[in-house]
Amino acid sequence: MALLELDNLTKRYGGLVAVNRVTMRVDVGEVRAVIGPNGAGKTSLFHLITGVVRATEGDVRFNGRSLNGLSPYRICQAGLSRTFQLTALFPEMTARENTRLSAQARLARRWQPYGGGSVFAEAARRGDEALERLGLTDVARRPAGLLSHGDQRLLEVAMALAQRPRILLLDEPTQGLSVEETLSAVETLSGLLADGQLTVLLVEHDMEVVFRLARKITVLHRGSVIADDVPEVVKADANVQAAYLGGYT
């Protein structure tokens, strides 16, 4: 069953076509990666899905409902939680407060202007659960701004997870990490995805990461889809090799 569908999605900035008639779908329980060289339109695609920028043409449907024209907070409330390519956290709050505030956004009484003990308790419970799944329990009480870069990347995933999203959108989860940090982050993430409960769309340019995590791959090149298949087929695709992989096998 399709959870997220992009239909002829196009974004033009003047003469530049950042995203060109992209049509793709993500099914429930699927882990799909969007790959492509720098400037292929991967992050633009994320911004279109999450409402940060508006599409020039085309449509994004989530669970059969169009997300066109909705503001980012409404799209998030519909069940799409994202991380950012450049780590976006609340640096002066502890890791635990970060996930708590994230989980709070999903509770009916999130705006209650007084008291709030029970709201905080439920949000903290969901947040702590997410921290544990990403192995961050030990650093939960440290200010987020003081965590290692690797832990900060994982904390952002934990924040998205704490919202119990229907689809998790990860924008280059290993961006800026050292080789060792990347290995350990990928280890943690593949453990998280192993049970097949989560639906994930991730953007990534590190091939190792993509082939470890994703079951389906969409290849973007200059804003257009040039391949869409399982990793083995994509790897062998001549177009993809020419455009991007540079003989990677």
Place this chain on the structure above:
Amino acid sequence: MGNWRLFFLAAIVLAAAPLGLPLFAMTLLTEALILGLLAMSLDLMVGYTRMISFGHAAAYGLGAYTCGFLALHTAMPLPFSLLAAALLAGVVAIGVGWVCTMATGISFSMLTLAFAQLLYALAFKWTSVTGASDGLAGIPRRAGPFGMTVLETRNGYYYLVLASMLGGFALCRSLVNSPFGAVLRGIRENEAKTLSLGYNTRLYKISVVTISFALGGLAGALYAPFAGFANTDLLFWLFSGQVLIMVIVGGQGTLVGPILGAAFFMLVEHVLSAYTDAWALFFGLIFIGFVMFALEGIWRILTSRLPARSRA
């Protein structure tokens, strides 16, 4: 818990003040509490949400003129005039907040300044209501409802001011510690992220402006019958700047700090102006000193010297 004990202690000390202080000191203290309420209301925007308003005089002036007008032209009892003034400031703030939050950062600050100056110009021109450059003079302290006359006395009025300030503090404190307050801290640290987490940040910001203006309006409304007048100085940008200085010197994001900042400002003005007309120059130097060496403000300096237990 320690915090609430401190709160009750401060309330008791302030409530006992008329027993021990001479008249002129009571007048100063009353004004300091009124300004403290104003500075605290601005702290909700500046300290908790990182919305730097250069136009908080607008709330104060609006409250003062509304209360003054009602006292001069109607027989409305004082407490109702106060509420009406706070309500009007709050309602106006919905519009102000809606317009000003179209921008962020320095543009937001400039829009708040522009709006306050607009009210300033209006107060100058709308002679029939505001008395133009003369302002409203001879504003009486109308007897309370049911023939209550206690608010007309100096001490009675002091207790009204004290109750308003403590009530305002309890309200603000509950607000910043609530789920709503947690979202404000999110906006302060990373607004784009807060929005992407599914919070309608603009609505939260407009709400903060509204609450802040309503409390600031209440402070202005308390000032008019206290001083007996309301004039355009209360709406001037210079005054907006002074309130911002009170917040920063006292300690932004602490609620108590800005109240102390207001008292400190009044004290310094009172002491220095006895010696020199250029007291503002020296206060400027003190302010620069705070910004360079003690940006955390008076309240955090005081509390960092207390044992850790009572700080929690």
